[in-house]
Amino acid sequence: MRVKKGKEKKTNDEDPVRNFEKWKKKHDKTKKRTKPPKKKREWEIERENIEKLVGRYGQINPKEVIKFSDFPLSQKTLRALLESQYRQPTEIQKQTIGFALQGKDVLGAAKTGSGKTLAFLIPVLECLYRQQWTAVDGLGALIISPTRELAYQTFEVLRKVGKNHDFSAGLVIGGKDLKDESLKIHRTNIIICTPGRLLQHMDENSSFHASDLHMLVLDEADRILDMGFADTVNAIVENLPKTRQTLLFSATQTKSVKDLARLSLKNPEYVWVHEQAKFSTPATLEQSYVVCELHQKVNMLFSFLRSHLQKKIIVFFACCKEVQYLFRVFCRLRPGISVLALHGKQQQMKRVEVYNEFVRKKAAVLFATDIAARGLDFPAVNWVVQFDCPEDANTYIHRVGRTARYKEGGEALLVLLPSEEKGMIAQLQEKKVPINKIQVNPEKLVSVQQKLEAFLAQEKEQKERAQRCFVSYLRSIYLMKNKDVFDVFQLKLPEYATSLGLAVAPRVRFLGKAQKQRETAAQESNTAAESDSDEELKSFKAQLRGDSKPSTQNSQSEEEEDSDEEEEDDSEEEDEDDEEEERDKNTGGLLGTDEEEDDDLRDVDLLTVKQKDVFNVNENEQDEKVNTTSFLSVVQQWPPQQRTIVQDEEEEEEDDEETSGINVEAAKERLRKEDQEFDKKEYTRKIKEKHRVRLAAFLVLCVRADSPGLPLITLGLNSGGRTNLI
Numbered sequence: 015m016r017v018k019k020g021k022e023k024k025t026n027d028e029d030p031v032r033n034f035e036k037w038k039k040k041h042d043k044t045k046k047r048t049k050p051p052k053k054k055r056e057w058e059i060e061r062e063n064i065e066k067l068v069g070r071y072g073q074i075n076p077k078e079v080i081k082f083s084d085f086p087l088s089q090k091t092l093r094a095l096l097e098s099q100y101r102q103p104t105e106i107q108k109q110t111i112g113f114a115l116q117g118k119d120v121l122g123a124a125k126t127g128s129g130k131t132l133a134f135l136i137p138v139l140e141c142l143y144r145q146q147w148t149a150v151d152g153l154g155a156l157i158i159s160p161t162r163e164l165a166y167q168t169f170e171v172l173r174k175v176g177k178n179h180d181f182s183a184g185l186v187i188g189g190k191d192l193k194d195e196s197l198k199i200h201r202t203n204i205i206i207c208t209p210g211r212l213l214q215h216m217d218e219n220s221s222f223h224a225s226d227l228h229m230l231v232l233d234e235a236d237r238i239l240d241m242g243f244a245d246t247v248n249a250i251v252e253n254l255p256k257t258r259q260t261l262l263f264s265a266t267q268t269k270s271v272k273d274l275a276r277l278s279l280k281n282p283e284y285v286w287v288h289e290q291a292k293f294s295t296p297a298t299l300e301q302s303y304v305v306c307e308l309h310q311k312v313n314m315l316f317s318f319l320r321s322h323l324q325k326k327i328i329v330f331f332a333c334c335k336e337v338q339y340l341f342r343v344f345c346r347l348r349p350g351i352s353v354l355a356l357h358g359k360q361q362q363m364k365r366v367e368v369y370n371e372f373v374r375k376k377a378a379v380l381f382a383t384d385i386a387a388r389g390l391d392f393p394a395v396n397w398v399v400q401f402d403c404p405e406d407a408n409t410y411i412h413r414v415g416r417t418a419r420y421k422e423g424g425e426a427l428l429v430l431l432p433s434e435e436k437g438m439i440a441q442l443q444e445k446k447v448p449i450n451k452i453q454v455n456p457e458k459l460v461s462v463q464q465k466l467e468a469f470l471a472q473e474k475e476q477k478e479r480a481q482r483c484f485v486s487y488l489r490s491i492y493l494m495k496n497k498d499v500f501d502v503f504q505l506k507l508p509e510y511a512t513s514l515g516l517a518v519a520p521r522v523r524f525l526g527k528a529q530k531q532r533e534t535a536a537q538e539s540n541t542a543a544e545s546d547s548d549e550e551l552k553s554f555k556a557q558l559r560g561d562s563k564p565s566t567q568n569s570q571s572e573e574e575e576d577s578d579e580e581e582e583d584d585s586e587e588e589d590e591d592d593e594e595e596e597r598d599k600n601t602g603g604l605l606g607t608d609e610e611e612d613d614d615l616r617d618v619d620l621l622t623v624k625q626k627d628v629f630n631v632n633e634n635e636q637d638e639k640v641n642t643t644s645f646l647s648v649v650q651q652w653p654p655q656q657r658t659i660v661q662d663e664e665e666e667e668e669d670d671e672e673t674s675g676i677n678v679e680a681a682k683e684r685l686r687k688e689d690q691e692f693d694k695k696e697y698t699r700k701i702k703e704k705h706r707v708r709l710a711a712f713l714v715l716c717v718r719a720d721s722p723g724l725p726l727i728t729l730g731l732n733s734g735g736r737t738n739l740i
């Protein structure tokens with residue numbers, strides 16, 4: 015058996031064909047083992063992915079896009095969008111992202127709240143991703159925002175949607191040591207900045223260079239221009255490489271936006287999403303206006319807040335001093351809802367704090383100047399109340415744009431003086447804003463004047479604030495360009511002063527001067543009409559007439575004079591703002607809960623709305639007429655007969671306690687005397703204060719130079735969204 019086996023084996027080994035087959039098999043195996051298929055490196059895969067994406071750019075058809083994933087976007091961006099709950103692009107995003115990916119310049123205009131921020135952030139991220147941009151490549155994209163708040167907000171969105179990328183991003187908005195910022199800027203890939211600060215870096219920071227910049231974004235271009243940054247932006251644009259791509263976004267199409275577009279864009283694609291739209295404001299926004307005498311406005315606002323305790327409301331005012339004063343007194347009046355204030359005289363950190371607090375709160379009222387009007391995205395705002403008439407229809411549109419954002423519903427109430435109604439409504443009509451006239455139920459109107467008088471009698475500082483509020487409001491009206499809407503001489507000043515709690519209207523020097531100029535001009539124009547034969551004299555008088563109008567220059571000098579004074583107490587006021595808010599948190603803000611049940615009922619009650627379709631939008635509602643007479647005949651009474659009606663008993667008692675020790679008539683008399691003395695003392699005080707403030711400002715500057723501030727927060731947008739302060 016053994017021999018046989020051995021024999022067989024021998025025979026096999028000797029077969030050359032078999033041996034060759036065996037050898038070949040063995041050799042092949044070895045070969046495979048020694049040379050595994052080549053694994054592609056990460057950057058190669060990325061490059062292939064990029065090539066595939068770019069290959070699809072030409073086929074983008076906005077009409078076929080439903081989800082973000084229908085765009086050829088990187089996985090890193092798509093994942094972040096999904097994680098941030100952005101699934102379907104809005105119209106402006108659908109229509110602009112394709113062009114921007116293809117490398118075209120874009121001029122995009124769309125209603126407020128329509129999603130313009132993502133329309134430029136996605137292309138920015140994709141542009142740098144395509145270039146495989148890294149930290150060492152420096153500045154690749156620049157986003158210019160009109161205000162610090164908007165820059166901050168855009169930065170927050172960028173952190174969300176860019177978290178899977180490895181780019182660094184920085185916020186350059188001023189307020190911090192330039193040198194410190196300079197060191198970080200050149201290592202930052204995406205900079206979000208305000209125009210003034212950026213130009214300062216370009217001018218003063220030798221290490222700043224933007225020679226490799228790929229993309230420039232001008233966000234809220236209309237606002238940038240309105241704020242007087244046209245020259246600054248032009249100077250910035252001149253310093254940037256011509257090869258860059260530029261995206262310009264605006265909520266409104268004005269002539270100056272088109273001028274800027276001509277200067278900064280090359281053969282742009284114009285995307286005007288709502289051009290054909292019937293209305294220029296979101297369809298989900300319900301808009302109304304009410305005509306109210308100036309001296310009833312504070313009462314009206316208080317009554318409004320009392321009937322909307324569970325809502326999130328923004329109230330827009332004409333000037334900072336008005337916000338400062340009314341914020342304080344409203345905190346003390348305890349409307350039953352948390353009151354916050356946001357205005358330009360607050361320091362940056364404070365503004366960010368207030369912004370975040372209002373974002374967090376479910377029900378609160380934010381008193382704000384137009385600083386909050388554009389671009390700021392506060393979630394779930396139910397109401398926008400325009401306590402003071404906006405400068406123009408565009409400002410109106412921006413203000414109301416703080417509510418009814420991204421398919422949400424919202425309501426807007428515009429408060430107009432009788433003298434403002436005709437001019438402003440005509441403007442809104444022209445701008446395709448559907449707005450209905452409504453009226454306030456006079457029975458539900460609560461008068462707070464006695465309480466204000468009592469506050470002012472108790473605190474001299476409060477009285478001075480009321481006086482500054484009075485003067486500042488008049489100045490803001492006086493400075494308005496559109497005299498068809500804003501006529502300061504039609505305002506009833508004594509009544510207005512009383513409505514703020516002042517016994518006597520403060521003297522307003524610029525109004526006195528303007529009044530004299532008006533009279534002179536009127537006389538001269540009469541004389542001119544009589545002597546129309548003398549051409550030379552006529553033109554001279556025409557010149558005089560021109561001079562006599564309240565010119566901006568004149569008013570500016572007044573403004574400067576007063577602004578010195580205004581700045582005096584800023585830091586002081588801010589501290590007090592904090593204190594007052596603290597007090598509010600502990601008191602007034604808590605009152606809301608009791609009122610929850612009948613909130614909606616009162617809402618209906620105060621605005622017993624006899625809606626009138628001013629633009630004949632709803633033809634079948636035409637028979638509902640507005641009846642303003644009953645309301646006005648009651649509310650114009652003086653002294654006011656009404657006392658607070660909408661109050662719970664507990665509070666009524668508390669209020670009585672608060673005011674019971676005060677004889678209001680005696681207090682008024684005392685105030686009157688004080689006011690007489692006030693004018694005399696004012697001049698001396700101002701001079702002293704100016705010296706004090708200059709010294710204080712100098713000290714503050716010295717301190718600030720050492721203290722850390724917000725502005726340059728350079729963040730790595732790397733995976734996990736870690737925040738790296740560099």
Ligand SMILES: Nc1ncnc2c1ncn2[C@@H]1O[C@H](COP(=O)(O)OP(=O)(O)OP(=O)(O)O)[C@@H](O)[C@H]1O
Binds near residue numbers: 125128131388390391
């Ligand atoms: N595709 C989307 N899906 C869901 N929500 C979105 C989308 N795009 C934007 N939003 C949300 O809509 C709101 C408005 O967006 P954004 O602030 O970009 O509007 P905007 O057009 O810039 O407004 P404004 O002109 O007032 O600045 C934001 O809360 C944003 O998170």
